[in-house]
Amino acid sequence: MILEARDLTKRFPxxxxxxxxxxxxxxxEGVSLGVAEGDTLALVGxxxxxxTTVGRMLAGLETPTSGEVHYRGQALSALAGExxxxxxxxxxxxxQDSQASLNPRKTVARILEVALSVxxxxxxxxxxAAADLLVEVGLEPPGVFLGRFxxxxxGGQRQRINVARALAVDPAVIIADEPVSALDLSVRAQxxxxxxRLQQQRRVGYLFISHDLAVxxxxxxxxxxMYLGRIVExxxxxxxxxxxxxxxxxxLLSATPVxxxxxxxxxxxxxxPGDVPSPVAPPPGCAFHPRCPVAVEICxxxxxxxxxxxxxxxxxxxxxxxxxxHIKSPTASRNLRTASM
Amino acid sequence: MxxxxxxxLIEDLHTHIPTPRGVxxxxxxxxxxxxPGASAGLVGxxxxxxTMTGFSIxRLFPTQAARIVRGRITLAGRELLSLTEEEMRRVRGGExxxxxxxxxxxLDPVLPVGQQVAEAYAVxxxxxxxxxxxxxxxxxxxxxxxxxxxxxxxxELSGGMRQRAVIAMAIVCRPALLIAxxxxxxxxxxxxxxxxxxxxxxxxxxxxxLLLITHDLGVVAEIxxxxxxxxxxxxxxxxxxxxxxxxxxHPYTQGLLAATLGIDEARPITRVLEGAVPDLARLPRGCRFHPRCPAVMQRCRVEDPxxxxxxxxxxxxxxxxASGAAP
Amino acid sequence: xxxxxxAETPPAADGHEFWRRFRRSRAGVLGLCLVVxxxxxxxxxxxxxxxxxxxxxxAALNHPGTPGHPLGTDNLGRDIxxxxxxxxxxxxxxxxxxxxxxxxxxxxxxxxxxxxxxWTDAVLGRITELFQVIPRFVLALLVVAxxxxxxxxxxxxxxxxxxxxAARVVRGQVMALRGAAYVDAARVxxxxxxxxxxxxxxxxxxxxxxxxxxxDVAGAILLEASLGFFGLGDPNLMSWGMMLxxxxxxxxxxxxxxxxxxxxISLAVLGFNLxxxxxxxxxxxxxxV
Numbered sequence: 001m002i003l004e005a006r007d008l009t010k011r012f013p014x015x016x017x018x019x020x021x022x023x024x025x026x027x028x029e030g031v032s033l034g035v036a037e038g039d040t041l042a043l044v045g046x047x048x049x050x051x052t053t054v055g056r057m058l059a060g061l062e063t064p065t066s067g068e069v070h071y072r073g074q075a076l077s078a079l080a081g082e083x084x085x086x087x088x089x090x091x092x093x094x095x096q097d098s099q100a101s102l103n104p105r106k107t108v109a110r111i112l113e114v115a116l117s118v119x120x121x122x123x124x125x126x127x128x129a130a131a132d133l134l135v136e137v138g139l140e141p142p143g144v145f146l147g148r149f150x151x152x153x154x155g156g157q158r159q160r161i162n163v164a165r166a167l168a169v170d171p172a173v174i175i176a177d178e179p180v181s182a183l184d185l186s187v188r189a190q191x192x193x194x195x196x197r198l199q200q201q202r203r204v205g206y207l208f209i210s211h212d213l214a215v216x217x218x219x220x221x222x223x224x225x226m227y228l229g230r231i232v233e234x235x236x237x238x239x240x241x242x243x244x245x246x247x248x249x250x251x252l253l254s255a256t257p258v259x260x261x262x263x264x265x266x267x268x269x270x271x272x273p274g275d276v277p278s279p280v281a282p283p284p285g286c287a288f289h290p291r292c293p294v295a296v297e298i299c300x301x302x303x304x305x306x307x308x309x310x311x312x313x314x315x316x317x318x319x320x321x322x323x324x325x326h327i328k329s330p331t332a333s334r335n336l337r338t339a340s341m
Numbered sequence: 342m343x344x345x346x347x348x349x350l351i352e353d354l355h356t357h358i359p360t361p362r363g364v365x366x367x368x369x370x371x372x373x374x375x376x377p378g379a380s381a382g383l384v385g386x387x388x389x390x391x392t393m394t395g396f397s398i399x400r401l402f403p404t405q406a407a408r409i410v411r412g413r414i415t416l417a418g419r420e421l422l423s424l425t426e427e428e429m430r431r432v433r434g435g436e437x438x439x440x441x442x443x444x445x446x447x448l449d450p451v452l453p454v455g456q457q458v459a460e461a462y463a464v465x466x467x468x469x470x471x472x473x474x475x476x477x478x479x480x481x482x483x484x485x486x487x488x489x490x491x492x493x494x495x496x497e498l499s500g501g502m503r504q505r506a507v508i509a510m511a512i513v514c515r516p517a518l519l520i521a522x523x524x525x526x527x528x529x530x531x532x533x534x535x536x537x538x539x540x541x542x543x544x545x546x547x548x549x550x551l552l553l554i555t556h557d558l559g560v561v562a563e564i565x566x567x568x569x570x571x572x573x574x575x576x577x578x579x580x581x582x583x584x585x586x587x588x589x590x591h592p593y594t595q596g597l598l599a600a601t602l603g604i605d606e607a608r609p610i611t612r613v614l615e616g617a618v619p620d621l622a623r624l625p626r627g628c629r630f631h632p633r634c635p636a637v638m639q640r641c642r643v644e645d646p647x648x649x650x651x652x653x654x655x656x657x658x659x660x661x662x663a664s665g666a667a668p
Numbered sequence: 669x670x671x672x673x674x675a676e677t678p679p680a681a682d683g684h685e686f687w688r689r690f691r692r693s694r695a696g697v698l699g700l701c702l703v704v705x706x707x708x709x710x711x712x713x714x715x716x717x718x719x720x721x722x723x724x725x726x727a728a729l730n731h732p733g734t735p736g737h738p739l740g741t742d743n744l745g746r747d748i749x750x751x752x753x754x755x756x757x758x759x760x761x762x763x764x765x766x767x768x769x770x771x772x773x774x775x776x777x778x779x780x781x782x783x784x785x786x787w788t789d790a791v792l793g794r795i796t797e798l799f800q801v802i803p804r805f806v807l808a809l810l811v812v813a814x815x816x817x818x819x820x821x822x823x824x825x826x827x828x829x830x831x832x833x834a835a836r837v838v839r840g841q842v843m844a845l846r847g848a849a850y851v852d853a854a855r856v857x858x859x860x861x862x863x864x865x866x867x868x869x870x871x872x873x874x875x876x877x878x879x880x881x882x883x884d885v886a887g888a889i890l891l892e893a894s895l896g897f898f899g900l901g902d903p904n905l906m907s908w909g910m911m912l913x914x915x916x917x918x919x920x921x922x923x924x925x926x927x928x929x930x931x932x933i934s935l936a937v938l939g940f941n942l943x944x945x946x947x948x949x950x951x952x953x954x955x956x957v
Binding site: 046047154156184185186187188189190192193196211213214215217218241251252253254255256257258259260261262263264269271272273274275276291 | 386387485499500501502529530531532533534535537538556557558559560561562563582583586587596597598599600601602603604605606609610613614615617618
């Protein structure tokens with residue numbers, strides 16, 4: 001693993017009371033995951049799931065309340081000097097809002113040159129290197145784009161610039177937070193194809209943060225599903241999409257529109273009641289139980305154990321054993337608590 | 342209104358917006374019809390003119406400069422474009438209602454949501470029954486405990502509940518047609534499913550027709566019977582949903598479908614439409630899609646394609662379907 | 669969204685667009701003309717002035733229109749016309765330099781407070797408020813009275829007393845921009861904080877800072893004139909404030925001694941204020957249909 005989250009927790013202060021005691025937003029609770037070289041891991045969840053906060057902690061933009069980010073096996077908090085700089089090159093980020101993530105006062109050339117300067121490209125070589133990057137992300141001829149300001153570009157072109165800026169420092173991992181969600185359908189496909197090509201050419205690993213399961217299915221090898229700050233299910237994409245164990249994963253899949261009217265009409269849809277509860281006061285026991293269509297008494301009281309559902313496929317659900325027919329006893333799965341998380 | 346006639350009929354609609362760069366032809370000759378109780382999807386990317394088409398029906402424009410320069414819009418046999426502004430105001434929210442992507446904009450933050458729903462009713466029918474009708478509407482859109490929700494303020498509701506409150510406002514007068522512009526785009530998937538479920542139920546229970554404006558072909562597949570695909574101000578393909586998804590006739594529709602990912606199969610993206618929607622003030626000559634078209638022919642560069650009929654309700658504006666042309 | 673017209677309207681980053689909007693503001697253009705006139709007069713003072721403004725002569729209290737003294741002379745026979753011309757140099761120098769000092773301080777303090785937040789912000793915020801509530805003029809009087817006067821002392825005092833407004837505006841803007849995605853992107857690239865502040869954030873704060881700087885010039889000119897009027901200007905330089913100070917004793921018999929420097933002050937202050945307003949309108953276009 002190049003980039004790892006180990007038991008990350010992030011709590012934000014949420015107001016103060018008169019006695020000085022703060023309430024805390026539990027944005028992320030005990031999340032562990034890892035991105036390997038040339039691999040794509042998808043982090044899936046709805047708003048309030050904490051997926052963006054996990055991404056920001058992995059990029060070093062937020063400091064975890066507890067837990068550690070590890071880069072090439074070393075704890076981020078222990079990195080200093082040269083190795084800290086290596087982490088900075090090694091992990092880059094692409095954001096959802098292509099316009100907001102480019103400085104409106106800078107030309108494309110300037111934006112890329114700043115990034116290249118960070119990597120130590122000498123001033124005289126930066127213009128050419130910037131042009132090469134533009135070609136690499138499919139903006140040709142580069143001369144046309146170098147002098148432009150972000151507002152003079154289309155959304156798809158801007159997102160390509162964002163990818164180019166991330167590539168400028170030759171990263172090992174790119175954290176892409178909803179990189180195509182704001183783009184039009186045809187442009188979205190262009191960016192996804194670009195990202196896949198870059199991965200093949202540069203062996204770059206992606207942490208692909210998205211709420212769009214259809215996109216995730218086409219890009220990711222492994223999927224982590226989050227709900228209210230916690231991982232509820234993780235595993236190989238095929239397994240999680242094909243045989244979801246957690247009722248939330250199942251509901252998410254069932255709620256995702258199917259672009260096929262015949263299938264759409266045949267499909268049994270699970271409509272979850274209500275909304276995601278506030279992360280200030282997450283429900284006790286399994287946080288999903290108030291919306292869960294199959295919740296039983298124990299779900300309201302006890303935190304669910306991990307259930308092993310196959311090679312690298314784990315879910316946290318009391319009913320997991322019943323939902324995965326080939327698992328015999330719940331004790332077998334309980335032993336996995338430490339092993340899998 | 343005859344029982345068999347369409348509820349909504351749009352013929353050759355042109356809506357233009359003069360700008361410093363030139364005239365933006367946002368809607369450039371759109372025709373479509375919608376039967377009572379039917380559901381149609383108006384699909385397109387940004388800049389396709391789908392939202393402007395929706396606004397044109399109600400003559401509600403986000404910019405004052407927008408003008409309907411040509412065309413006819415008939416609602417239940419009534420010519421809408423000849424109505425005065427006052428008469429149009431009675432149509433809006435009465436026979437035709439519209440909901441938008443961002444629900445918060447349409448709710449007054451200082452009034453309880455129920456009162457706002459009731460007011461939408463009272464404007465037309467007086468306050469006498471307004472409260473009862475509002476509670477009924479809140480129940481129809483699936484809000485839990487409608488009597489209680491009536492008294493709550495918009496900020497006390499979640500995004501999904503707010504969107505349903507807005508839908509309640511739209512349907513409280515029992516419109517014959519609901520125009521929904523990206524009603525679920527800003528919502529989470531599970532909340533989107535709730536809203537789509539509500540829209541489907543309203544159609545069944547109220548016999549309401551639905552014109553869904555969206556960029557999401559998945560959503561269209563879920564709830565629309567017919568689909569109209571828009572590109573750069575025109576409907577370039579119309580068909581029953583099953584036909585369109587199974588055998589799209591226009592290269593643009595084919596490209597869109599190829600780019601639409603499903604969750605049932607891990608399909609690598611193979612075909613990608615290059616480029617982007619053209620500037621509506623400077624449309625290319627000939628077919629407006631030809632600069633991006635993978636199957637472009639010489640004719641496409643000079644002549645605008647007419648509508649070709651592929652099936653009973655399957656219409657495509659593309660030279661590929663001219664007799665004698667390749668498939 | 670179908671037609672996004674706003675996307676086609678570039679932000680104020682576009683120089684042409686900015687100038688086009690600025691030209692539509694009549695007050696702004698008038699202010700610009702006045703400021704250009706003031707600068708021209710100040711630069712050309714040695715060429716335009718018929719004599720040294722400090723040179724006394726026997727021709728005391730001559731009326732305007734006296735040959736050789738188009739605006740008359742004062743009680744010591746000094747030429748008012750020359751005094752007004754040379755005085756523009758003092759006003760402009762003090763105004764521009766003091767405003768520059770104020771803006772520099774304000775930008776520095778404001779960006780530190782806005783970028784770091786927390787305790788830095790709390791402490792700097794209290795200091796800013798302190799400077800805002802103390803009466804500027806009284807403090808300036810006190811400082812000059814204690815430490816003596818001089819051009820550079822005046823500039824320093826006025827500058828140090830005028831930074832809070834710039835600091836508050838910059839703090840607010842920096843605070844809003846520090847969470848911008850492009851600032852996050854710069855952080856992820858590992859840029860140092862100083863570089864992020866100066867090269868990523870501050871260029872986007874420039875427009876309001878220029879507006880405040882321009883208005884600060886007007887304020888500094890007025891403050892300098894007021895100090896001069898109380899006899900606390902630089903005694904070696906002929907300034908408008910000092911001319912007013914001299915004129916006090918002769919208000920009845922020699923109106924020209926006070927009117928002409930007074931007009932100079934008014935036009936200069938008006939010019940910079942109008943220019944500032946015009947720039948502000950051009951930088952923050954209101955919706956005009």
